[in-house]
Amino acid sequence: xxxxxxxxxxxxxxxxxxxxxxxxxxxxxxxxxxxxxxxxxxxxxxxxxxxxxxxxxxxxxxxxxxxxxxxxxxxxxxxxxxxxxxxxxxxxxxxxxxxxxxxxxxxxxxxxxxxxxxxxxxxxxxxxxxxxxxxxxxxxxxxxxxxxxxxxxxxxxxxxxxxxxxxxxxxxxxxxxxxxxxxxxxxxxxxxxxxxxxxxxxxxxxxxxxxxxxxxxxxxxxxxxxxxxxxxxxxxxxxxxxxxxxxxxxxxxxxxxxxxxxxxxxxxxxxxxxxxxxxxxxxxxxxxxxxxxxxxxxxxxxxxxxxxxxxxxxxxxxxxxxxxxxxxxxxxxxxxxxxxxxxxxxxxxxxxxxxxxxxxxxxxxxxxxxxxxxxxxxxxxxxxxxxxxxx
Amino acid sequence: xxxxxxxxxxxxxxxxxxxxxxxxxxxxxxxxxxxxxxxxxxxxxxxxxxxxxxxxxxxxxxxxxxxxxxxxxxxxxxxxxxxxxxxxxxxxxxxxxxxxxxxxxxxxxxxxxxxxxxxxxxxxxxxxxxxxxxxxxxxxxxxxxxxxxxxxxxxxxxxxxxxxxxxxxxxxxxxxxxxxxxxxxxxxxxxxxxxxxxxxxxxxxxxxxxxxxxxxxxxxxxxxxxxxxxxxxxxxxxxxxxxxxxxxxxxxxxxxxxxxxxxxxxxxxxxxxxxxxxxxxxxxxxxxxxxxxxxxxxxxxxxxxxxxxxxxxxxxxxxxxxxxxxxxxxxxxxxxxxxxxxxxxxxxxxxxxxxxxxxxxxxxxxxxxxxxxxxxxxxxxxxxxxxxxxxxxxxxxxxxxxxxxxxxxxxxxxxxxxxxxxxxxxxxxxxxxxxxxxxxxxxxxxxxxxxxxxxxxxxxxxxxxxxxxxxxxxxxxxxx
Numbered sequence: 104x105x106x107x108x109x110x111x112x113x114x115x116x117x118x119x120x121x122x123x124x125x126x127x128x129x130x131x132x133x134x135x136x137x138x139x140x141x142x143x144x145x146x147x148x149x150x151x152x153x154x155x156x157x158x159x160x161x162x163x164x165x166x167x168x169x170x171x172x173x174x175x176x177x178x179x180x181x182x183x184x185x186x187x188x189x190x191x192x193x194x195x196x197x198x199x200x201x202x203x204x205x206x207x208x209x210x211x212x213x214x215x216x217x218x219x220x221x222x223x224x225x226x227x228x229x230x231x232x233x234x235x236x237x238x239x240x241x242x243x244x245x246x247x248x249x250x251x252x253x254x255x256x257x258x259x260x261x262x263x264x265x266x267x268x269x270x271x272x273x274x275x276x277x278x279x280x281x282x283x284x285x286x287x288x289x290x291x292x293x294x295x296x297x298x299x300x301x302x303x304x305x306x307x308x309x310x311x312x313x314x315x316x317x318x319x320x321x322x323x324x325x326x327x328x329x330x331x332x333x334x335x336x337x338x339x340x341x342x343x344x345x346x347x348x349x350x351x352x353x354x355x356x357x358x359x360x361x362x363x364x365x366x367x368x369x370x371x372x373x374x375x376x377x378x379x380x381x382x383x384x385x386x387x388x389x390x391x392x393x394x395x396x397x398x399x400x401x402x403x404x405x406x407x408x409x410x411x412x413x414x415x416x417x418x419x420x421x422x423x424x425x426x427x428x429x430x431x432x433x434x435x436x437x438x439x440x441x442x443x444x445x446x447x448x449x450x451x452x453x454x455x456x457x458x459x460x461x462x463x464x465x466x467x468x469x470x471x472x473x474x475x476x477x478x479x480x481x482x483x484x485x486x487x488x489x490x491x492x493x494x
Numbered sequence: 495x496x497x498x499x500x501x502x503x504x505x506x507x508x509x510x511x512x513x514x515x516x517x518x519x520x521x522x523x524x525x526x527x528x529x530x531x532x533x534x535x536x537x538x539x540x541x542x543x544x545x546x547x548x549x550x551x552x553x554x555x556x557x558x559x560x561x562x563x564x565x566x567x568x569x570x571x572x573x574x575x576x577x578x579x580x581x582x583x584x585x586x587x588x589x590x591x592x593x594x595x596x597x598x599x600x601x602x603x604x605x606x607x608x609x610x611x612x613x614x615x616x617x618x619x620x621x622x623x624x625x626x627x628x629x630x631x632x633x634x635x636x637x638x639x640x641x642x643x644x645x646x647x648x649x650x651x652x653x654x655x656x657x658x659x660x661x662x663x664x665x666x667x668x669x670x671x672x673x674x675x676x677x678x679x680x681x682x683x684x685x686x687x688x689x690x691x692x693x694x695x696x697x698x699x700x701x702x703x704x705x706x707x708x709x710x711x712x713x714x715x716x717x718x719x720x721x722x723x724x725x726x727x728x729x730x731x732x733x734x735x736x737x738x739x740x741x742x743x744x745x746x747x748x749x750x751x752x753x754x755x756x757x758x759x760x761x762x763x764x765x766x767x768x769x770x771x772x773x774x775x776x777x778x779x780x781x782x783x784x785x786x787x788x789x790x791x792x793x794x795x796x797x798x799x800x801x802x803x804x805x806x807x808x809x810x811x812x813x814x815x816x817x818x819x820x821x822x823x824x825x826x827x828x829x830x831x832x833x834x835x836x837x838x839x840x841x842x843x844x845x846x847x848x849x850x851x852x853x854x855x856x857x858x859x860x861x862x863x864x865x866x867x868x869x870x871x872x873x874x875x876x877x878x879x880x881x882x883x884x885x886x887x888x889x890x891x892x893x894x895x896x897x898x899x900x901x902x903x904x905x906x907x908x909x910x911x912x913x914x915x916x917x918x919x920x921x922x923x924x925x926x927x928x929x930x931x932x933x934x935x936x937x938x939x940x941x942x943x944x945x946x947x948x949x950x951x952x953x954x955x956x957x958x959x960x961x962x963x964x965x966x967x968x969x970x971x972x973x974x
Contacts, residue, residue: 122680126514129683133511136504300531301538309500326959334911334961342908 135318143308144299152316168457170354173340175314175327179352181456186215190222191234199249202233204476205396207240208260210459211403217462220260223469238265241274241386244394251395258439258472259386260401263408263424264358264365270379274386348413353455355414359407367407371423380430387436399475400438401468402427403460404445406453439471495535497744498698498964505532510751518675522649525752529654533617536658540616543581548651550577551626555633555640567634574630582623585616590819618658620816624783626651629665631787638666646672655749659741661759661779668754676753686750691954693743698962700919701736703912704729706963708880710906715886719899722906723890730880731873732920735764738777762927764872767864769833772872780816784809803838807831817879822887826879833871915961 142148150156155165164186165172171179190196191213199205206212206221213219213236218226221234237243240259261269272278302308314323330336337344343355358365383400390396404424411418424442431438444467445452452464460468495501509528513521534541554574561567583591592608599606629650632638641647650669656662711718711726718726742759749756759779766772773781792805807828814827853860874891881887893899905913929935939947 122678125680125683126678129507129514130511132507133515136506136508136511139504140508297538301535306499306501309504313500330960334915335909339908 139309139312142312143305144302149308149312152312152318154315154317154320157311157315168354168454170341170356170458171456172311172314174331174338174344174354175324176331176337177324177328178331178346179341179344179354179456181352181454183454183457184216187218189213189215190219190225191236195222195225195232197231197233199233199235199244199247200252201231203230203255204228205233205235205255205257206260207235207237207243207257208401209236209238209262209265211262212236212260214459216454216457216459217465220258220465220468220472223465224472227469227473238269238280239274239278240396240398241389241393242276242279244390244396245276246279249394251393254395254397256399256476257390257396258399258401260403262403263405266379266402266423266427267364267369267371267375270382270386273382274389343407343414345414349410349455351451351455353410355407356458359405359458367405367411367420368418371421371426373426376423376426376430379427380434380436383431383436384434398437399472400431400436401441401472402438403464403468404442406458408442409445409452437475439468439475441468441471444471495532497741497748498694498702501535506748513752514678522643522645522672525654526645526649526652529649529652529657532654533652533657536617537614540614543585543616543619544622544652545648547578547581547622547626548648550574551630551651552641552644552647555630556642558630558633559640571630571634575627578623578627582619585613585619587815587819621660621662622651622657624662624780628662628783628787629669632665638669641665641669643673653749653754655745655752655754656756659738659745660777661742661745661757662783663756663779667757671754674753679753682753683751686747686752688951689747689750690744691747691951691958693740693745693747694958694962695954696736696740696743696923698964699957700916700923701733701740702963703916703919703961704733704736706908706912707906707916708733712880712882712886712890715881715889715893718893719902720893720896721900721902723893727873727877727880727890727894729916729920731764731876732923734876734879735760736923762931764869764924765865765927765931766868767861768868769830769837769871772868773830773834780813784813788812803835806834806838810834821884822878822881825884825887826875829875829878833875919961 138148138152142152157165166182166185167180168183171181204224206219206224208220212221212234219234221232224230225232235243240257313319327338340357341354342357343360345353359367362368387398387400390398402424407414408420408424411420428438428440428442445464448463448467450463452460452467454461495505505528509524512524516524530541530544533544551574554570558567558570561570589610592610595608629638633640641650646669649672650663650665653663653668708726708730711722712730715723739760746756746759757779759777761775761778763772763776766775789805789809792808793801794805795802797805808831810827810831811824812827814823814825814830817823817826848854848860853863877890878884878887881890907913907916926935939950
């Protein structure tokens with residue numbers, strides 16, 4: 104009897120309850136861990152717990168700008184136009200072979216909070232436009248087996264911060280950002296298994312889950328905002344910001360202000376610019392020779408290049424883009440100068456809490472592109488007619 | 495996988511939950527898979543090295559035990575030493591060796607270049623190599639019977655909490671624990687979790703914050719003056735302590751949650767009153783390893799005086815080299831070796847001096863002087879440990895001693911508040927350690943009410959979240 108009472112007492116004792124509670128907590132944490140472990144490997148599981156769906160590599164279908172999601176400080180919430188479907192994944196997209204114009208570019212050409220440049224050209228001129236989101240056109244056309252045909256124009260867009268990396272070396276057939284990996288046979292299978300067990304970007308994906316899941320988003324956001332308010336802390340990916348001078352919150356991407364070659368503060372020497380221009384010329388020649396593609400180069404200024412004086416009035420722009428234009432002019436490289444228009448414009452050309460341009464920026468680029476295209480001899484009669492009608 | 499990564503925060507509860515859900519006879523399998531996965535997350539190919547070391551030492555130890563003659567035993571011991579140290583030499587020291595041989599050849603006008611290999615240094619190779627070596631040496635010396643169960647032995651080599659940065663465990667302590675069955679023990683798990691939290695606090699709140707200033711100065715020594723160098727050196731002493739002891743706390747805490755008892759690796763080293771005492775409190779698992787497997791076999795202090803000094807000096811010189819393939823580490827080791835030899839040589843005269851000055855009447859003043867002196871010597875040696883080259887270290891020492899270079903901005907943190915916070919946090923840590931050392935803080939805390947204990951725990955966890963630097967950064971000792 105006494106033992107029975109002891110047992111009952113033990114079962115309901117504080118220690119016993121604590122022990123049980125801790126055990127359950129550990130099992131719950133284990134189940135959450137198990138879910139997270141598979142969620143970073145299986146996309147539908149990943150998105151199931153997120154307030155806003157994410158593609159692992161993009162911030163495409165989110166409410167706010169991508170830089171907000173890096174800092175996740177409430178003051179930098181800027182609601183952006185909801186993204187449209189991708190032009191390059193839509194029915195409007197034509198194949199590279201059938202296209203009249205090829206719009207080849209990085210995330211600026213793929214950024215779909217407003218109509219992309221490719222879509223604008225397609226809709227304005229009513230011609231076939233093939234949009235590509237990639238970094239190295241020469242290897243791309245080899246990879247897709249593009250066959251040399253009638254001449255056509257390829258608009259090659261590169262944002263300013265990426266120019267050094269893209270043109271520090273000549274473009275070759277094998278120069279790609281992500282070298283193709285075997286995806287068939289034994290090696291292909293092994294590769295898939297390896298990627299499933301040891302995904303390269305799992306830390307990044309866990310971080311997205313921590314910042315954006317139903318369970319933790321509010322906690323993370325409140326802590327990040329508290330850290331900003333109390334101690335001035337902000338994510339190292341958005342180290343430069345302004346809440347007042349622009350009249351709206353503005354964040355800048357670390358790649359444009361850190362000490363790497365992508366930064367505004369990086370010193371681009373004349374020798375470097377010579378090398379970049381040599382490699383741009385070489386690329387244009389190769390595209391013409393091997394694919395009969397006429398390259399029109401479109402560098403987009405960094406957001407920080409346009410607004411640095413509001414953040415760091417003592418800084419000096421080393422005039423990287425104007426100097427690049429100057430050298431390209433000397434080498435007869437066809438390019439589109441949007442920097443002068445951007446610098447002169449008093450409109451907001453970039454989203455405050457996103458690295459990318461907004462509709463105003465795209466408007467200027469499309470306007471300049473149409474001017475250049477109308478002067479281009481490589482365009483088909485159909486495009487010329489469209490341009491004529493458009494003018 | 496780093497402890498201060500989200501990957502680990504997902505991995506650990508998953509392993510713990512599975513561990514307690516599984517019948518005890520399967521637990522070693524779970525831990526072995528988890529340990530290999532833990533290591534492979536860094537570089538999956540290098541797991542081969544661990545498996546190779548495991549196989550060699552398992553076979554060598556069993557063959558040694560079965561061997562009748564001393565000669566055969568010796569053969570297997572040397573086979574194990576050769577393979578383990580050979581791998582360590584090849585991956586960690588070959589390029590260093592090559593560079594120096596090439597420099598000598600150049601000076602002698604010999605036109606031969608030892609080739610250089612561009613491979614990654616396997617994380618934790620120095621730690622698991624020493625752990626397996628201790629096992630084979632113990633079996634050879636007859637101190638330990640070889641492990642029969644290959645899986646358990648593999649787990650001993652690769653146990654994830656201490657695989658990449660220790661504590662370097664001895665087989666006699668850790669191996670038997672893998673045969674034990676641990677039930678769910680509330681107090682043990684609670685203590686383990688609190689220890690992990692304290693380790694995270696030291697790592698992400700203090701060490702990683704200080705690293706920003708230290709890296710800035712030590713990676714660009716020509717850009718800074720004496721005051722910044724002095725502050726950076728002061729910060730580095732705290733950074734390396736918080737980084738490494740933080741890692742050890744997380745390792746010991748996580749093993750404790752699973753039921754295992756790892757050895758204490760740090761005992762408030764900066765409260766030492768002599769260099770000898772410092773080494774009984776700093777990286778204890780390594781210093782006792784060197785004591786047992788190098789210093790004592792060399793003869794220890796049971797030899798003539800000059801040989802004793804030699805034994806001490808050579809042990810610390812090798813300990814310096816163990817930390818990295820760079821002359822800066824060798825000098826760091828040599829400095830500590832010299833400190834110890836000088837301490838023995840000057841012991842009597844220092845005693846006389848203290849007596850003459852009347853310091854023995856005021857013990858606390860004597861202790862304070864010894865503490866400050868030890869602190870200064872240790873921090874001076876840290877300059878060589880952290881500097882990227884001997885030239886940089888000399889430049890930094892020169893700047894610190896040259897007051898004309900003092901001045902200019904001392905604020906090198908990205909966030910201004912971090913500068914003052916850094917001093918505040920170091921002060922807080924010192925206070926905690928002093929209370930632990932002299933007022934048995936841990937015991938007093940254990941006697942507090944549940945509410946007070948919870949409040950303290952929650953404050954530490956909140957500080958980890960709010961003040962922690964969660965951008966990915968390696969633990970310093972991973973490179974060793």
